[in-house]
Amino acid sequence: MRVLVAGATGAVGRQLVPRLEAAGHEVVGISRRGPRPVDVLDAGAVERAVAEAAPDAVVHQLTDLGGADGAANNRVRVEGTRHLVDAARAAGVRRIVAQSISWAYAPGDGPADESVPLDATDEPPRARIVAGVRALETTVAELPEAVVLRYGILYGPGTWYAPGGAVAAALAGDAEARFLGSTAADASVSSFVHVADAADAAVRALAWPSGAYNVVDDEPAPAHAWLPHLARALGVPAPARTEGRVPWARGALNARARGLGWAPARPSWRTGFVDQGA
Numbered sequence: 001m002r003v004l005v006a007g008a009t010g011a012v013g014r015q016l017v018p019r020l021e022a023a024g025h026e027v028v029g030i031s032r033r034g035p036r037p038v039d040v041l042d043a044g045a046v047e048r049a050v051a052e053a054a055p056d057a058v059v060h061q062l063t064d065l066g067g068a069d070g071a072a073n074n075r076v077r078v079e080g081t082r083h084l085v086d087a088a089r090a091a092g093v094r095r096i097v098a099q100s101i102s103w104a105y106a107p108g109d110g111p112a113d114e115s116v117p118l119d120a121t122d123e124p125p126r127a128r129i130v131a132g133v134r135a136l137e138t139t140v141a142e143l144p145e146a147v148v149l150r151y152g153i154l155y156g157p158g159t160w161y162a163p164g165g166a167v168a169a170a171l172a173g174d175a176e177a178r179f180l181g182s183t184a185a186d187a188s189v190s191s192f193v194h195v196a197d198a199a200d201a202a203v204r205a206l207a208w209p210s211g212a213y214n215v216v217d218d219e220p221a222p223a224h225a226w227l228p229h230l231a232r233a234l235g236v237p238a239p240a241r242t243e244g245r246v247p248w249a250r251g252a253l254n255a256r257a258r259g260l261g262w263a264p265a266r267p268s269w270r271t272g273f274v275d276q277g278a
């Protein structure tokens with residue numbers, strides 16, 4: 001299959017391109033700073049790039065969180081996705097696989113499966129984040145075949161959670177460290193996924209039925225469990241345990257993706273954090 005990867009230079013994209021090629025696909029990658037410079041916020045440039053690549057499928061791995069700027073990321077989710085989907089339709093592309101997140105679900109107890117609705121909160125800043133996720137997911141669904149991968153918190157090379165990354169700096173007390181997330185060791189539950197497992201799911205998802213799939217490891221966990229463990233793995237001080245839980249921080253279940261043959265090579269952050277790979 002000929003596959004256009006939008007966001008080919010990112011933390012997931014870098015893992016994804018060689019895996020697609022190894023699976024026999026022909027890959028065209030786009031991003032602002034890659035070999036084919038395209039700004040996804042420029043509708044005309046996106047239309048030209050997709051028409052020229054003439055792909056069988058598009059894989060959308062675009063985020064703009066390098067500056068830990070939620071507004072920039074939302075623009076990519078809303079406008080960037082719009083441009084990509086319009087360009088795909090114009091080029092007759094039938095299939096898209098797109099990166100979403102697994103922590104936009106409505107509040108509740110216990111990890112969410114894909115039947116849980118997205119959070120209907122109107123409280124900023126979460127309302128804006130969920131609106132961006134909803135826009136991305138509904139826009140890609142305009143194509144005849146659309147798979148949405150709701151990734152857990154990404155860790156591994158190039159991420160905030162990697163050795164030397166922004167989370168390590170924040171835990172070490174660097175006030176300049178910027179990332180979107182929390183270092184409170186409370187009862188808020190998160191699900192993680194290593195970037196290699198995230199990329200493996202995207203390769204497989206080229207053949208999955210349309211719909212949303214949580215792509216998370218097997219162990220949703222409270223921050224008071226995973227944060228001290230991460231701190232030890234990163235060689236930085238562990239934060240003191242605190243009380244409370246963010247109501248929507250519930251983690252997610254991966255049975256649906258597992259049912260289609262995907263299984264995380266790193267099934268738990270317990271072992272995954274210790275050796276994040278290169």
Ligand SMILES: NC(=O)c1ccc[n+]([C@@H]2O[C@H](COP(=O)([O-])OP(=O)(O)OC[C@H]3O[C@@H](n4cnc5c(N)ncnc54)[C@H](OP(=O)(O)O)[C@@H]3O)[C@@H](O)[C@H]2O)c1
Nearest residue numbers: 007009010011031032033040063064065066153154159160
């Ligand atoms: N689920 C999660 O936990 C999750 C999801 C996403 C990000 N993050 C975290 O955020 C960190 C940094 O985020 P990041 O967004 O910089 O991720 P990233 O891993 O660098 O990937 C973003 C990709 O999108 C491309 N891109 C961004 N804006 C674009 C635009 N306007 N036009 C074309 N391409 C565009 C980037 O390439 P160019 O910069 O070359 O354009 C890059 O290829 C990650 O390493 C990770 O820790 C976490």
